Amino acid sequence: MSSPKRVPEFPATACLLSSIGGALITVFAVYELTLGIFDPSVVESVLPGSQPIVIALGVMGLVVGPLIMGLSVQLRRRPASARRLGWEVAVLGLVSFFGGGGLYVGLVLSVVGGLLAVRWQPTVVARPLSYSAPVPPPPLGSALRPCPSCGATNVAAARYCATCGASLS
Numbered sequence: 541m542s543s544p545k546r547v548p549e550f551p552a553t554a555c556l557l558s559s560i561g562g563a564l565i566t567v568f569a570v571y572e573l574t575l576g577i578f579d580p581s582v583v584e585s586v587l588p589g590s591q592p593i594v595i596a597l598g599v600m601g602l603v604v605g606p607l608i609m610g611l612s613v614q615l616r617r618r619p620a621s622a623r624r625l626g627w628e629v630a631v632l633g634l635v636s637f638f639g640g641g642g643l644y645v646g647l648v649l650s651v652v653g654g655l656l657a658v659r660w661q662p663t664v665v666a667r668p669l670s671y672s673a674p675v676p677p678p679p680l681g682s683a684l685r686p687c688p689s690c691g692a693t694n695v696a697a698a699r700y701c702a703t704c705g706a707s708l709s
């Protein structure tokens with residue numbers, strides 16, 4: 541916001557992907573927790589003794605998912621930190637693997653969104669014209685002028701013709 545011409549920019553695609561990814565991870569974690577706590581017979585029928593694991597993974601996803609969503613909000617608010625925030629989103633996306641990763645769609649979206657944020661560059665805004673380009677020296681010919689009397693060329697600054705001495709002014 542250093543200049544009024546600067547459009548507020550942020551890595552929009554990265555924000556979108558990581559917020560969807562974080563939401564999917566969160567939703568799936570809630571589903572895991574619900575299943576683990578309220579319907580353990582289903583979990584136990586798939587893998588006996590897995591109820592505590594499913595609950596632990598659900599808790600993990602419930603931490604990682606909202607964290608990713610929070611980071612995507614920060615990406616929008618502080619695009620200058622996009623690189624660091626992007627890495628955090630990508631790493632958390634990988635960590636979400638252990639929480640089910642929002643059926644791995646959330647994981648992929650978070651990692652891709654994070655890496656997009658890391659690679660994101662603000663488009664270069666044209667500088668305000670605070671200076672003009674240096675004026676090139678005039679072509680040699682214009683620095684010379686012919687003598688009205690004898691036609692010999694003299695430097696433009698000369699008052700009298702170097703050849704015949706006639707006044708050039």
Ligand SMILES: [Zn+2]
Pocket residue numbers: 687688689690691692701702703704705706
């Ligand atoms: Zn002359």
